Amino acid sequence: MTTHSTRMLILGSGPAGLSAAIYGARAGMKPILVQGIQPGGQLMTTTDVENYPGFADVIQGPWLMEQMQKQAEHVGTTLMWDTVVAVDLTQRPFRLTGDSGDIYEGDVLVIATGAQAKWLGIDSEEPMKGKGVSACATCDGFFYRGKRVAVIGGGNTAVEEALYLTNHSDNVTLIHRRDSLRAEKILQDRLFAHPNITVVWNKEVREFVDGGGTAGLVALDLEDTQTGEHSRIDVEGGFVAIGHHPATELFRGHLELDADHYIKVETGTTRTSVPGVFACGDVMDKVYRQAVTAAGTGCMAALDAERFLAAAEFKEMAEAAE
Ligand code: NAP
Numbered sequence: 001m002t003t004h005s006t007r008m009l010i011l012g013s014g015p016a017g018l019s020a021a022i023y024g025a026r027a028g029m030k031p032i033l034v035q036g037i038q039p040g041g042q043l044m045t046t047t048d049v050e051n052y053p054g055f056a057d058v059i060q061g062p063w064l065m066e067q068m069q070k071q072a073e074h075v076g077t078t079l080m081w082d083t084v085v086a087v088d089l090t091q092r093p094f095r096l097t098g099d100s101g102d103i104y105e106g107d108v109l110v111i112a113t114g115a116q117a118k119w120l121g122i123d124s125e126e127p128m129k130g131k132g133v134s135a136c137a138t139c140d141g142f143f144y145r146g147k148r149v150a151v152i153g154g155g156n157t158a159v160e161e162a163l164y165l166t167n168h169s170d171n172v173t174l175i176h177r178r179d180s181l182r183a184e185k186i187l188q189d190r191l192f193a194h195p196n197i198t199v200v201w202n203k204e205v206r207e208f209v210d211g212g213g214t215a216g217l218v219a220l221d222l223e224d225t226q227t228g229e230h231s232r233i234d235v236e237g238g239f240v241a242i243g244h245h246p247a248t249e250l251f252r253g254h255l256e257l258d259a260d261h262y263i264k265v266e267t268g269t270t271r272t273s274v275p276g277v278f279a280c281g282d283v284m285d286k287v288y289r290q291a292v293t294a295a296g297t298g299c300m301a302a303l304d305a306e307r308f309l310a311a312a313e314f315k316e317m318a319e320a321a322e
Pocket of ligand 1: 152154156158178182242243
């Protein structure tokens with residue numbers, strides 16, 4: 001068992017964690033970043049990325065993450081292949097335990113553990129991911145220009161995604177398992193008023209139908225939740241928008257979480273309910289969820305952390321001089 005100590009400990013290796021590391025390292029905080037279960041985060045399972053600024057040509061998600069990782073290392077971040085399994089945030093330095101048995105101590109802690117999209121869990125879903133099935137219309141909608149698309153879900157995300165998709169398609173269907181939406185009324189009003197969106201009520205997707213060869217998704221098999229009847233809707237894009245799981249299990253009881261289990265931060269900052277602990281990226285953001293916004297809040301977390309440490313160190317010096 002080894003103890004690794006640093007001024008700035010970061011959990012999570014997606015765009016938020018790595019951006020925090022780049023800024024933290026350049027501020028001389030010698031960050032240690034514990035990568036977690038899926039090094040690189042959600043972009044490791046994405047192929048084409050067209051919306052990350054700075055790249056005129058299409059880039060690949062894993063390549064982008066490799067570049068961010070190298071950049072973080074070049075400026076002085078130590079990356080650890082480990083997953084944190086226990087936390088003690090009751091005093092500084094914060095003390096975390098890795099799956100390896102190693103201990104990680106940080107004067108400040110930046111949490112960037114991300115979130116995972118929820119999936120329907122039907123057999124045809126996994127093989128059709130990237131072949132017409134996606135959980136992010138903002139990321140992938142552009143690839144379905146002029147095609148028929150459907151969004152599955154009835155919350156804010158599903159309605160926003162359906163509205164967003166009308167930028168690319170004039171044939172958008174929202175499929176919901178009940179006969180009323182849980183999305184905010186203003187969003188519902190926009191949805192119902194949109195001439196290119198059709199809402200299909202009381203239906204669950206039973207199969208993503210593969211057209212074979214290079215065709216990808218060609219249709220959805222639907223089952224009526226009231227009658228059990230099956231029907232088919234022809235679409236080339238299917239967007240699952242049934243919510244996300246923020247990776248916050250570790251912090252339950254240690255930090256304030258909201259009703260959806262996202263880490264609560266003070267508005268306009270990355271400060272959590274525990275002084276010296278900061279949160280950035282999808283673990284605290286249920287609205288934007290983009291690589292670029294995650295990177296932006298990662299930068300904010302490093303700046304917030306640096307200011308916190310400077311203030312704490314100034315206080316200690318002043319107390320020692322008294
Ligand atoms: P959500 O509010 O939890 O809604 C999930 C939707 O998916 C529900 O309509 C649910 O149906 C449906 N669903 C869940 N499991 C399903 C399944 N297995 N099969 C079919 N349908 C299923 O999730 P969200 O829309 O991602 O929003 C999460 C949180 O973020 C909410 O608090 C939301 O307000 C917030 N948010 C805010 C904004 C914004 O402020 N602009 C944008 C996005 C999200 P039921 O209704 O039948 O349960």
